[in-house]
Structure formats: structure tokens, C-alpha cells
Amino acid sequence: DAGVTQSPTHLIKTRGQHVTLRCSPISGHKSVSWYQQVLGQGPQFIFQYYEKEERGRGNFPDRFSARQFPNYSSELNVNALLLGDSALYLCASSLGRENVGNTIYFGEGSWLTVV
């Protein structure tokens, strides 16, 4: 079975631009979460989506938004990019919100560099 897949793997954007990152969860998984990992730090929670609804949001500005589609794939959008948005963006999937403690599986991430 395919794991969590993310695209693109690497991208470079200019300050002020917009970026869209994509994620496909493991088949059968209904919950998708997004994390930002700045170099040298642990991942920080951005969003969780379950059944196409936002179920949790971390301490990130409104420039960050996301959505989940009927097939449970997800997009993370970041507007008005800042240099500080440069990071590895990780997508993670799990069976579902009600299954607390179910293992969360991560994709390989999307490396975003803002110049």
C-alpha cells in the first residue's frame, strides 16, 4: 500500500507569493494533519482535517489555510510568503479523529524555500 504522498517535494518561492502544497493520505485514512518543521526544530502542528472539516488549528497566522477534499486528500495554502515560512511541511494521516492514539503516519514532506 502507498504511504502518505506529498507534492511537490521541493520548491522555491519569492517573498509575497502564494504556495499550495498537496497531500494524499494512506488509503482508508480519513484524518489529515499538517506540520511545519523549521530546520533544527521539531514539527509544529498547523491544522487537522477530518471528514472535510477543520478539527484543530495550531498557532499560525491566517495566511495559512487548508482544505480537505471528498477523497480525503488535502491542500495547504500559504499566502504572502515570508522568509520565515521556509521549512519542511509535513503531512500526516491517521484513521480518524475518534481513534485517539492511532498511529499517525507522515509523508516525506515538501521543502519550501522562500527567497
Place this chain on the structure above:
Amino acid sequence: AQTVTQSQPEMSVQEAETVTLSCTYDTSESNYYLFWYKQPPSRQMILVIRQEAYKQQNATENRFSVNFQKAAKSFSLKISDSQLGDTAMYFCAFTYNNNDMRFGAGTRLTVKP
């Protein structure tokens, strides 16, 4: 607030020896889940081991085991018979609601031949 602290930024161990990585956490929840993830240079987060807080028995996965001390809010990872492929960043993580997972800052482990 839910926080996870890893106090060892870097550690090294000789191949075939044993190493223990430390992790402490803070929470007011009574039921929660703890994880150790490995992140090699490829950057993919790989689950090493998980522990359910209501289970007193320490989790074990082959060469990896944990020492879970609930009262002390401590969750250390022991790697036995260390292998070169164990070289990676190791993150301790915590969740109680599946809405979000809190990670520590990580410990960089180097296994030396």
C-alpha cells in the same frame, strides 16, 4: 499546556552498544499517547515505538524499548545493540486528542563504527 522536552540535543554511541534518550512531558490529561519518531537525513518521520498512558507495561519493539514513568512524566527510549542505520534525529511526541501531536526539539543520535 502540553509540552515535550528533550534535554539532550546530541548523543553518540558505539556500534553494538546501548543508548538511552530522555524525554519529559507536561500534561493535565489522564489518558494520552506517547511516541518516539526517527527522522533520518531523508527527513521522513518514521514511527519507532508508541506507548498508551493507561498501560503500565513498557512498550518494546525489537531493539527499542521505553521506560515510561507516568508519575514522573518521563518517557525515555532505550536502543540496544545500536546499528549504523540508527543514526538519525529522534523526536519524542505526545497526543491526547489526535487533534495535534506535540513534539520535542529532538535528539541527534550518531552511531559510530
